[in-house]
Amino acid sequence: MNPVIGILGGMGPGATVDAMQKLIRHTPASKDQEHIPTIAVSIPDIPDRTACLLNHSASPLAKMIEYLHLLENAGATCIIMPCNTAHYWFAELKRHSRVEMLSIIDAACQQVQAQRLQHVAILATTATVQGGIYQQALAGQQVRSTLPDAAQQEAVMRSIYAYKAGDEDAARALLLPVVATLQQRGVEKIILACTELPLILAPEVQASPGHYLDATEALIRQTVDWYYRHQPSSPLAA
């Protein structure tokens, strides 16, 4: 069976497209036919992940499982989810999955280790921050992590929702002071641990790529590696 990447997307749609764009950029293809086969489901009726975790509103899990199976039935052999907050349910989804799944949290934390970072900031949704997934993984690697204070975390969340509502300017204006404060606190890099953040901060990341660790990009690099290791014709095939 040829490897096919499945993208469980729509959380949000812009982040799905960003992941697909990065998959193209990181693939060493010289023509259409050499690109990585991909099926993306971006059916955004999945209930809001942050609202569920913070306010106990409708759970996104049933819809995520439905679209996971849709991808499997369509032929995906490895599934990724360009949404950090959704990884709260990653272990549960993995139990329901018949195919490989790669975690964006693991991919980002492996990058922290590969780059030998010792002090990073975590920029994420309030649900991801309160769930502590990144903090625990980084503590296990003896990496110090710094978070925005409560008022700035509130601004991060408003920025993400502004972006999802199509207001890119408001999203950036809310986020830039938070970035400046974190940088003043002596972190080596800021982990962009919500898939809307590399979109909101695109000009800053382009100007100073060394200041950020983009979790989406970490996931995509790992996805490209996975693909070439699982090509039937590859000398790297697992």
Next chain:
Amino acid sequence: MNPVIGILGGMGPGATVDAMQKLIRHTPASKDQEHIPTIAVSIPDIPDRTACLLNHSASPLAKMIEYLHLLENAGATCIIMPCNTAHYWFAELKRHSRVEMLSIIDAACQQVQAQRLQHVAILATTATVQGGIYQQALAGQQVRSTLPDAAQQEAVMRSIYAYKAGDEDAARALLLPVVATLQQRGVEKIILACTELPLILAPEVQASPGHYLDATEALIRQTVDWYYRHQPSSPLAA
């Protein structure tokens, strides 16, 4: 059944992502859940469309039908194909399809009519140009169409393949003189009738949007219209 847009993509992968990006931009959504449900298949092992039509190499039709059925089985209720050259097989694909399909050629030509243009240039693959699909449709609307000469058409084709090979700079350098020549020939607009062209000419289109008619964007506008007309709750529902 809720309307779901299926994107028969991978021709090329960059054009697929561009179509998805434009679908997001043209949707009046204020949160993730209001975006248009989309399933995209970008499995780029579909044989080269232009090579088939000009050199009688392998036909892409069987693979296109396979991925069309994949989209139908996954739940797509309206299928679009962000590749102008592939529309040579549009009628054949439509015969194999159980669901609605929207044509990028029809969408672009309807835009020409809506904008009351009388003289346009067609910038497309050599296969699209030689197949005459655009010229015939436009002649039927009493619209005059101008094409690059043979040497410049060759440059257009090299530009498209350079872009597909990841060389954006070479692609632009090859295309800009063709655009300049067409503009000197007094056309009102240049139809970007290959889905790689709005990507190659992104800076030019952003600087002078009125000089171009982007076929991908025309298709996406029609797709958004179709979606809202087929929403069960819509007052516009057909």
